[in-house]
Amino acid sequence: DGGITQSPKYLFRKEGQNxxxxxxxxxxxxxxxxxxxxxxxGLRLIYYSQIVNDFQKGDIAEGYSVSRExxxxxxxxxxxxQKNPTAFYLCxxxxxxxxxxxxxFGPGTRLTVT
Amino acid sequence: xxxxxxxxxxVTLSEEAFLTINCTYTATxxxxxxxxVQYPGEGLxxxxxxxKADDKGSNKGFEATYRKETTSFHLEKGSVQVSDSxxxxxxxxxxxxxxxxxxxxxxLSVIP
Numbered sequence: 443d444g445g446i447t448q449s450p451k452y453l454f455r456k457e458g459q460n461x462x463x464x465x466x467x468x469x470x471x472x473x474x475x476x477x478x479x480x481x482x483x484g485l486r487l488i489y490y491s492q493i494v495n496d497f498q499k500g501d502i503a504e505g506y507s508v509s510r511e512x513x514x515x516x517x518x519x520x521x522x523x524q525k526n527p528t529a530f531y532l533c534x535x536x537x538x539x540x541x542x543x544x545x546x547f548g549p550g551t552r553l554t555v556t
Numbered sequence: 557x558x559x560x561x562x563x564x565x566x567v568t569l570s571e572e573a574f575l576t577i578n579c580t581y582t583a584t585x586x587x588x589x590x591x592x593v594q595y596p597g598e599g600l601x602x603x604x605x606x607x608k609a610d611d612k613g614s615n616k617g618f619e620a621t622y623r624k625e626t627t628s629f630h631l632e633k634g635s636v637q638v639s640d641s642x643x644x645x646x647x648x649x650x651x652x653x654x655x656x657x658x659x660x661x662x663x664l665s666v667i668p
Contacts, residue, residue: 448599473652484645484660485600492653500655532599536652541607543588543649545656547599 444469446548448533453553455527463518463551465533474516475534475545478502485532491516492538520553527555558583560646560659568665569636577631577662579620579646587648589613589622589629594643594661603631603644636666 446467455461465474476488487500491510505524510516516535520527530552534545563578581589588607592600604613609624618633629646646659 446599482663485658487655490655534600538652540652543652543654543656544590544602544605546602547592549599550597552597 446533446535446546448531448548448551450551451549453551455553455555457555458522459555460519460521461527461553461555463520463531463533463553465516465518465548466514467516467533467535467546467548468514469535469537469546470513471535471546472513472538473536474510475536476500476506476508476516476518477532477534479530479532479550488518488531520555527553529553558587558648558650558657560648560657562644562646562659562662565643565661566663566665568667571638571666571668572635573666575631575633575636575640575664577644577646577664579629579631579659581627581629581646581648581657583627583648583650583657585650586624587650589620590647590649590656591618591620591629591631592645592647592658594645596642600645636664638666638668640664641666 475490477485489508491497507519533548536545590605591603593603604615606613606622612621643661649656
C-alpha cells in the first residue's frame, strides 16, 4: 500500500540534544512538508521541499533543519536551538504539476523534550 | 494574504444530530477547497474536496458545497455518530505549488 510513514510514533529526548524525525513516502510525490501541531492548535509549516536537493523555510523554521537527498525521504532535525520543541510533528506530501492539490499526511511523531 | 476561518469549537452533539461546521475563506483566484479530519493521536486524513464553484464534495455521509458567492465551504452531515468525534480542518490551495492554507480546526465531540 502506498503511504507516508513516520517513525518513531513517540520520541523522548533530553534538553540540549538534537533529534531527527523520519519521514518516508512511496507515493512518488515530488513535494514534502513538515508541520508542527501544539495541543488544541492548528498546523504551522516548518519546512517544505518541492524537489530533491531543494527546500524552503516555512513559517517557523528557526531551530529546525531538513535535507532532501532522495525523493522518498525528508527527515527533520530538531536542534537544541529550538526553544520549545515538545509538540506533535506531521509530515505530508503531494504531487506537483497536476490539478489535484491535496496533501497526504503521515501518522505523526510526538516529541517530548525534558 | 489568503486565509481560512472556521467556527469556534468545541462542538458537542448528541448521536444522530445534524452537523454543520462553518468555513469561509479569503483568496484571490480560484482555489481548491478541502476538509480534513484528525482523529485523536493521528495524522490528518482528507475527508472531501471541491475544485470549482458549485462543486459538492462528499464522503462517508459528509458533504460540503463550494460557494464562490459567499466564499464558503461549510461541512454538513445529517446524522453524526460517536465515531465522528475528531478535529475537522478546512483548507485551501490555489495550485499544486502553493502552500496549503489551513483553518484553525474545529473539535467535535459526539455523545451517545
